[in-house]
Amino acid sequence: MFDDGVRVSNSNVVGHIAGGDINDLSTKMIFSGSKGVYMKSLLDRYKKDCEGSQVKRDFIDDLDYYNNKRDGDVIGLEEKLTMASREDLFWYANDAKDRFQRFLFKNQFSEAAQQIFVHLLTEIQSRFLNEIYQALCNGESQEKVNLLITERLINPVKEELGENYLGITAMHINGMLYFLTGNCHLKWTK
Numbered sequence: 001m002f003d004d005g006v007r008v009s010n011s012n013v014v015g016h017i018a019g020g021d022i023n024d025l026s027t028k029m030i031f032s033g034s035k036g037v038y039m040k041s042l043l044d045r046y047k048k049d050c051e052g053s054q055v056k057r058d059f060i061d062d063l064d065y066y067n068n069k070r071d072g073d074v075i076g077l078e079e080k081l082t083m084a085s086r087e088d089l090f091w092y093a094n095d096a097k098d099r100f101q102r103f104l105f106k107n108q109f110s111e112a113a114q115q116i117f118v119h120l121l122t123e124i125q126s127r128f129l130n131e132i133y134q135a136l137c138n139g140e141s142q143e144k145v146n147l148l149i150t151e152r153l154i155n156p157v158k159e160e161l162g163e164n165y166l167g168i169t170a171m172h173i174n175g176m177l178y179f180l181t182g183n184c185h186l187k188w189t190k
Contacts, residue, residue, distance in 0.1 A: 045112035084188035100175025
């Protein structure tokens with residue numbers, strides 16, 4: 001007779017014991033003060049994706065929109081930053097954008113992760129256009145613009161993440177900002 005049970009005796013185990021997959025979510029980061037019910041539901045779905053190894057093979061349309069360059073006056077990230085007298089940021093902006101793109105690629109098969117990215121990209125785009133773009137157009141100092149980016153964009157997005165199972169950092173959020181800029185969804189001059 002076949003016995004499919006698991007028995008462990010007289011052992012000293014350090015680490016995991018499993019009869020199947022182990023999805024270690026210990027890398028989650030928690031940002032205090034999360035108020036986003038929508039983000040919490042997406043993060044819960046992502047956690048379930050990880051636990052159930054659910055695979056999604058297609059990019060959702062909204063993420064595909066952001067992943068492609070917009071038609072029209074298409075110039076690259078470096079030229080946009082140079083036109084805004086922010087060429088000093090290019091080394092960081094390009095690195096952060098590339099890191100985010102690799103992070104996006106790594107998580108492309110989770111529909112919940114894709115929806116999280118779409119939500120964050122739309123938040124960043126909206127916050128940039130509504131709270132930072134005008135300061136750039138008005139010729140505010142680089143220090144003021146940097147402070148606005150931190151206070152009105154990066155910190156609120158981090159706060160919304162709550163239990164951050166994806167491990168999204170300020171570097172990723174900056175990467176999303178420059179990803180949107182490089183794909184012509186944001187501009188830094190009039």
